[in-house]
Amino acid sequence: MNSLHPIRTCVGCRRRGPATELLRVVVAPDSPGDSFPVVPDPRRRMPGRGAWVHPSPGCVELAERRRAFGRALRVPGPVDSAPVGEYVAELETHPPADNRRR
Incomplete structure (x- = not known):
């Protein structure tokens, strides 16, 4: 591991x-109702407490099964992590162009 980058733990x-290899997720800022939607924060700029997950369907599914998003984000009720799953599935089918490659 490179000591130049902060080290984070995948909740899955x-x-x-x-941190550059993991996806930050947060609770949506304007989340009305009883459920708390968890949304991806690929730029790592959204306000609020964040949790980290590998951008792979396996880690997202494991985090959902373990109910890790709710614990890591410290929300008092059920979470809806569907937006994170959809984002990661989209990454699997259409990976972003990496302009930093040499």
Whole structure:
């Protein structure tokens, strides 16, 4: 692991890695109702407490099954992590162009 980047822990698989390899998720800022929607924050700029997950369907599914999003984000009720699952599925089918590659 490179010590130049902050190290974060995936809430799904519980493995540690550089923050640049994980996806930050937060509770949607304007979340009305009884459910708290968890949304991806790929730019890592949204306000509020964040949790980190590998951008893979397996880690997202594991985090949902373990109810890790709710605990990590410290929300008092049920969470809706469907937006995160949809975002990761989209990444699987259409990976973003990485302009930083050499």
